[in-house]
Amino acid sequence: MAIDDFLTEEQTMVRGMVRDFxxxxxTPRAAETDAGRxxxxxxxxxxELGLLGMAVPAEYGGGGVDAVSLAxxxxxxxxxxxxxxxxxxxxxTLVCAPINDYGTKAQxxxxxxxxxxxxxxxxxxxxxPVTGSDAAALKTRAETGADGWIINGExxxxxxxxxxxxxxxxxxxxxxxxxxxxxxxxxxxxxxxTGSPGFEVxxxxxxxxLGGSSACSIRCELLDLPASALLGNEGQGLEIAMVTxxxxxxxxxxQAAGFARAALEATVDYARERETFGKPxxxxxxxQWKIADMATEIEAARLLYLKAARLKExxxxxxxxxxxxxxxxxxxxxxxxxxxxxxxxGNGYMKAYPVERYYRAAKVTQIYEGANEILLQLIAKxxxx
Amino acid sequence: xxxSTHPELSDSQAALQAATKNFAQNHLAPGASExxxxxxxxxxxxxxxxxxxxxxxxxxxxxGGGGLGLTEAALVLEQLAGVDxxxxxxxxxSAGLTGGHILRAATETQAARWIPPLTRGExxxxxxxxPGAGSDAAALVCKAEKTGxxxxxxxxKIFVSQGKLFSVMILMARTGEGRGGISALIIETDxxxxxxxxxxxxxxxxxxxxxxxxxxxxxxxxxxxxGAEGDGFSQAMETLVEGRIGAGAVCLGLGQGALDAATxxxxxxxxxxRSISDFAGVRGQLADCAISLSAARELVYxxxxxxxxxxxxxxxxxxxxxxxxxxxxxVCDRSIQVHGGQGYIDTSPVNRFWRDARLMTVGEGSSEIxxxxxSRSVFEG
Numbered sequence: 001m002a003i004d005d006f007l008t009e010e011q012t013m014v015r016g017m018v019r020d021f022x023x024x025x026x027t028p029r030a031a032e033t034d035a036g037r038x039x040x041x042x043x044x045x046x047x048e049l050g051l052l053g054m055a056v057p058a059e060y061g062g063g064g065v066d067a068v069s070l071a072x073x074x075x076x077x078x079x080x081x082x083x084x085x086x087x088x089x090x091x092x093t094l095v096c097a098p099i100n101d102y103g104t105k106a107q108x109x110x111x112x113x114x115x116x117x118x119x120x121x122x123x124x125x126x127x128x129p130v131t132g133s134d135a136a137a138l139k140t141r142a143e144t145g146a147d148g149w150i151i152n153g154e155x156x157x158x159x160x161x162x163x164x165x166x167x168x169x170x171x172x173x174x175x176x177x178x179x180x181x182x183x184x185x186x187x188x189x190x191x192x193x194t195g196s197p198g199f200e201v202x203x204x205x206x207x208x209x210l211g212g213s214s215a216c217s218i219r220c221e222l223l224d225l226p227a228s229a230l231l232g233n234e235g236q237g238l239e240i241a242m243v244t245x246x247x248x249x250x251x252x253x254x255q256a257a258g259f260a261r262a263a264l265e266a267t268v269d270y271a272r273e274r275e276t277f278g279k280p281x282x283x284x285x286x287x288q289w290k291i292a293d294m295a296t297e298i299e300a301a302r303l304l305y306l307k308a309a310r311l312k313e314x315x316x317x318x319x320x321x322x323x324x325x326x327x328x329x330x331x332x333x334x335x336x337x338x339x340x341x342x343x344x345x346g347n348g349y350m351k352a353y354p355v356e357r358y359y360r361a362a363k364v365t366q367i368y369e370g371a372n373e374i375l376l377q378l379i380a381k382x383x384x385x
Numbered sequence: 386x387x388x389s390t391h392p393e394l395s396d397s398q399a400a401l402q403a404a405t406k407n408f409a410q411n412h413l414a415p416g417a418s419e420x421x422x423x424x425x426x427x428x429x430x431x432x433x434x435x436x437x438x439x440x441x442x443x444x445x446x447x448x449g450g451g452g453l454g455l456t457e458a459a460l461v462l463e464q465l466a467g468v469d470x471x472x473x474x475x476x477x478x479s480a481g482l483t484g485g486h487i488l489r490a491a492t493e494t495q496a497a498r499w500i501p502p503l504t505r506g507e508x509x510x511x512x513x514x515x516p517g518a519g520s521d522a523a524a525l526v527c528k529a530e531k532t533g534x535x536x537x538x539x540x541x542k543i544f545v546s547q548g549k550l551f552s553v554m555i556l557m558a559r560t561g562e563g564r565g566g567i568s569a570l571i572i573e574t575d576x577x578x579x580x581x582x583x584x585x586x587x588x589x590x591x592x593x594x595x596x597x598x599x600x601x602x603x604x605x606x607x608x609x610x611x612g613a614e615g616d617g618f619s620q621a622m623e624t625l626v627e628g629r630i631g632a633g634a635v636c637l638g639l640g641q642g643a644l645d646a647a648t649x650x651x652x653x654x655x656x657x658x659r660s661i662s663d664f665a666g667v668r669g670q671l672a673d674c675a676i677s678l679s680a681a682r683e684l685v686y687x688x689x690x691x692x693x694x695x696x697x698x699x700x701x702x703x704x705x706x707x708x709x710x711x712x713x714x715x716v717c718d719r720s721i722q723v724h725g726g727q728g729y730i731d732t733s734p735v736n737r738f739w740r741d742a743r744l745m746t747v748g749e750g751s752s753e754i755x756x757x758x759x760s761r762s763v764f765e766g
Contacts, residue, residue, distance in 0.1 A: 001766025003701045004691050268763060288760035289753070295763045296684075296704040303683035310393070324679045373669070380668035383675050384648055 003299065005306060007068070014054075014069040015076060021049055022080035030081040033212035034357050038163055039084055046084075047118020051077075052091045056100050060108050062116035067247075067309040071254040075302070078258025079265075082361035083212030085258065089251045090160045091115065095122030095168060098244045099191070102232035111166060111191055123164035123194075125155045125218055126241055133374045135170075136238055140220065142171035142188060149173075149190060149230070151198075151223040161201050162214035167192045169220065170237050187237035190229045198223035209360035246319045247312065248369045253305035253325035256333035256365040257298060263340035263358040264294050270344055270353075287343055294336045301329035320382040323375040330365035330372060337362040393686075394460075401457055405439055405464035417469040420592040421737050424585070426475065426550060427592065428508075434476065435506030439465070441480035444488060448496060449504030450480075454693035455627060459634035459685060466638025467645070470741030471592040473638060475508070477631040478546040478593075483509025486555050486624040490569060490611040499553045499571060510551035512542040512572075512598055513621055520754045522557075523618055527600065529558035529570055531607070531614075536560075536570060538578070538603040548596025549581040556600070557617045569617035571609040578603030589740030625749060626699050629706035630692060632749040633685040636706075636713035636742065637678065643713075643738040644674045647720035650727070667723060674716040681709035700762045707755045710745035717742045 007015070026042060033039045046052050055070045056062020065073075070092060078085035099112045114120040131138045140153025151171050161167065174186035192199055198221050204214035232240050268291065271281035281287045304325035311318035337359040341348035348355050366372050394402065412430055420427060434440050443458040444450025451457065458481065466473035484503045487496055503509045518525040527540025538558055542548070554572040561567075572579055581596040612620060648671055651662035661667050684705040692698035717739035721728035728735045746752045 001700050001762045003687070003704075004694065004696060006687075006690060264763075272764065282760075282764045285757070288764075289756040291763055292707070292756035292759035295759060296708050297680075299687075299701075299704055300680040300684050300708060303687055304680055307679075307683055321679070324676050328676050328680050376669040376672040377665060379672035379675060383671055384652065384662050384668060 001295075005302065007072070011066070011069045011072060014065055015072040017049070018051065018073040018076040021045070021051075022076050026077070026080040026084060030083075030354065030357070031351070033081055033083045034209070036211045038214065039081070039087075039212050040163075042081075042084055043087060043118075043121070043163075046088070050118070051088060052118035052121075053096050053112075053116025054092055056096050056112060056116035060100070060116050061113045062096070062100075067250065067313040068306060071250050071305050071309045074251045074254040075258040075261070075305075078255040079262035080258075081212070082255075082259060082357065083210045085255050086159050086210050086213040087121070089248070089255065090124060091122055093248050093251045094124035094244055095166065097247055098168065098189070098240050099231065101243070102236070102240055104228075106228065107191065107231065115166065120165040121160060121163050122166040122168065123158050123161040124244075125158050125161070125167045125169040125192075127155060127157050129154055129156045129217075133371050135241060136187065138170060138172060138187065140169065140171040142173045142190065142225075145224060148224065148226040148228075151190065151192070151220040151225060153220050155218040155220075157205065157215045158218055159213055159215050161194070161216040161218055162204050164194050167194050167199070167218065168231065169218075169223075170241060171220075173234050173237075186235060187241075188234050189231045189237040189240050190225050191231055192220075192223060192225060192229060196223060196225075208363060209357070210364065245369055246322050249322040249326035249375075250305050250308045250312065250318075252365050252369045253301060253308070253322070253329035256326075256329035256362060257301040257305060259358040259362045259365070260294070260298050260301070260329075260333040260336040263337045263355050263362075264291070264298060266354050267291070267294070267340040267343050270347070281343065290339050290343060294339055297332045297336060301325070301332050304328055320379055323370065323378050326365075326370065327372045327375050327379070330362070333358075333362040333365055398457060398460060401442070401453075402460045402464060404437075405461045406467070408434065408437060408439060409465050409468040413465065413469040413472055417472075418732065418734070418737065420469070420471070422591075422731075424587075424591045426547075426594045427472070428550065430472070431475065431508070432506035434465075434472075435504060440476050440506055441484050441500075441504040444480060444484050444500055444504055448488075448500035450484070450500070454689070455630055456686060456689040456693055459630060459689045462631050462634040463638040463641070463685075466635040466741075467642040468638075469592075470635060470639050470738065471590045473635045474590055474632075474744075475547065475593055477628070477635060478511060479503060479509040481631045482511040482624055482628050483553060483555055485627050486511065486569065486620060487553075487571075487611065489623060490616065490620045495571070495608070495611065502552050507552035508547040508550050508594070510545050510547040510554035510598075511624070512545045512548065512554055512556045514544045515541060516543055520751055522621065523564045523567065525557060525559060525567065527556070527558045529556075529560050529568060531560065535604050535606050536609065538570070538572075538600045538605065540600050542598040542600070544584070545581075545596050545598050547594050548598045549583050550594045554598075555611065556598075557621055560614050560617075564618045565615045567617040567621075568614045569611040569620050570605060571611065572600075572603070572605065576603055576605055588743055589737070590744050591740075626702045627692060628749050629702040629755075630685065630688045630698065632745060633681070633688065633702070633705040633709040636709035636745050637682055637685055639738050639742045639745070640674070640678045640681065640709075640713035640716035643717040643720035643735045643742075644671065644678065646734050646738070647671060647674070647723040650724050661723075670719050670723060674719050677712040677716055681705070681712040684708050700759065703750070703755050703759050703762075706750060707752055707759065710742070711752060713742040713745055714739075
């Protein structure tokens with residue numbers, strides 16, 4: 001029951017290419033990846049296929065695809081393997097995109113190039129132990145040093161940080177940052193190599209889902225960075241974070257749609273086969289009605305992220321639409337994956353079936369890249385003020 | 386409002402949207418509350434809407450229509466419903482269901498006779514439902530017997546929109562057994578043996594002309610048959626696909642009308658020393674409504690686009706109607722909540738929007754029936 005999404009030929013082709021890769025290579029290893037194994041070989045394959053810098057212009061080694069194609073690819077990656085989709089999103093949207101948008105020519109050549117070609121992995125260091133949604137209150141400090149910057153502070157829950165070679169570190173360059181009235185101009189972002197002295201990555205957290213992707217604390221202690229490590233201008237950090245997260249929300253929406261779609265597909269297969277009371281589950285009305293709602297809400301989520309991506313591609317404002325897509329899709333994924341487990345009955349609770357993996361993964365989409373409660377307030381600002 | 390703008394509207398679609406909004410504000414808004422009380426269909430306003438091209442936008446220009454697509458029809462219905470749900474649904478049922486069915490099934494001669502009155506602002510009716518045949522439409526028993534050069538019709542139709550004031554009515558009647566024994570026939574106002582009785586006392590959609598139609602030895606010539614004998618059921622089901630896109634668009638308008646009213650009310654109302662629109666709880670509820678409507682809007686306009694590209698729009702239309710009707714009802718309900726006690730009073734528009742929206746999960750395919758259809762297409766797909 002494929003309904004036309006009115007994609008361009010290129011968008012359809014990108015989706016087909018990623019779907020093909022996922023079906024053949026990613027899905028078969030999704031369970032072991034989720035069990036806590038970083039999928040190094042699959043990441044290498046992604047780099048060969050150009051999936052680690054998809055939207056970066058070709059001149060820096062990227063694939064140059066549009067925002068819609070990137071989001072469609074994200075849905076495919078997510079449907080195949082939640083952990084791998086995090087690696088995909090962090091690299092493409094949270095690391096490559098801001099360097100491409102705000103980087104100097106030299107930064108693009110020396111840092112974006114290797115990232116876009118998939119030779120290096122990046123991570124996005126914004127969250128801290130006590131600053132999540134309230135990002136502007138971050139405590140990490142950057143002070144001017146002899147020939148650059150000295151960074152001190154702690155980051156937390158940084159996805160892919162265990163494997164990353166590059167980290168974007170958000171830090172206050174104005175020591176009044178986080179104080180009342182200090183405003184948003186006090187935060188800057190720096191490109192750091194994770195192997196530098198003073199950059200220490202802790203062990204990965206034990207997480208509810210996304211087991212194949214790390215989320216670690218990072219401690220910066222007298223981390224010495226050259227002046228050229230600054231991305232954008234001094235004081236532009238929060239703007240860069242917000243712009244990056246706006247685009248990131250399109251990807252989270254696509255991710256949630258992917259989780260939900262995979263859970264639905266598994267459930268449809270299961271409901272066709274499994275018989276109770278002398279007929280397949282698919283012929284029981286309560287199951288049918290759940291399936292109808294699941295399918296409808298997944299379509300709605302996809303249309304919402306496509307809308308936000310099309311607006312972004314056409315250089316229209318898309319902040320509200322991306323937030324709408326993210327909130328709707330993540331709440332939807334939570335409901336849909338829960339119903340998928342429910343329809344599977346006891347089997348759904350077991351790791352032998354894939355739906356519990358999507359159920360655990362879906363929860364985080366309501367939390368990260370803007371908790372839904374925060375995003376409702378962002379949407380309300382557009383609506384009311 | 387920026388959130389409701391659609392990136393894929395062309396300039397002419399945006400202009401049509403704006404013109405309709407203008408018409409609704411200037412002509413429909415002033416009397417909408419009053420009509421909700423008097424339960425009167427504003428026939429002069431309907432003619433005026435037809436005169437300015439808002440009735441039958443997707444019917445061919447050679448029959449007086451706008452020659453545009455279902456996307457444009459949906460844009461118009463949404464804007465009309467944002468002010469007056471009854472009026473929007475009258476446009477949708479008259480031009481959309483009746484006009485659309487004739488266009489799909491009639492010969493050129495038949496279409497040239499019966500569509501132009503509809504685009505001029507005369508009313509079309511579409512009679513399918515019977516006391517014992519609602520969701521299970523194929524259970525209808527109204528009978529049309531062929532006797533020589535005419536059909537003799539006997540039966541009872543209920544919940545017929547424009548069933549009293551119509552000029553052209555399509556009637557689904559039984560000419561044989563089963564689904565393949567249902568035929569679609571045109572009834573005109575003057576046909577003897579037809580009597581209509583207004584159904585009084587509806588929860589919402591009160592200024593629609595909803596009637597019970599009694600057919601007692603109503604004899605019509607054989608050239609009133611649309612398509613072939615026995616094709617009526619499948620014609621009706623195809624008509625309902627487009628009908629669901631229109632119904633979805635009406636839902637968007639009802640929800641948006643309620644949300645706009647709630648937003649405006651929240652801005653102006655103070656409690657605990659500040660505007661209630663400053664409270665995160667109220668803001669979150671309004672944002673949640675906007676999210677539901679955005680999702681519904683994408684589904685409705687995608688379904689219209691699928692239909693306009695001449696592909697099977699069934700699955701997309703079913704999803705659009707199911708989701709949009711439930712979203713509209715939820716949004717109207719929340720909008721009453723934001724209004725507090727004021728929302729419970731008849732003079733508040735959200736009260737009317739909520740009552741109007743209540744029809745939409747029932748009419749043109751109940752949510753339950755549509756869920757069954759969607760599920761079938763998922764399992765078979």
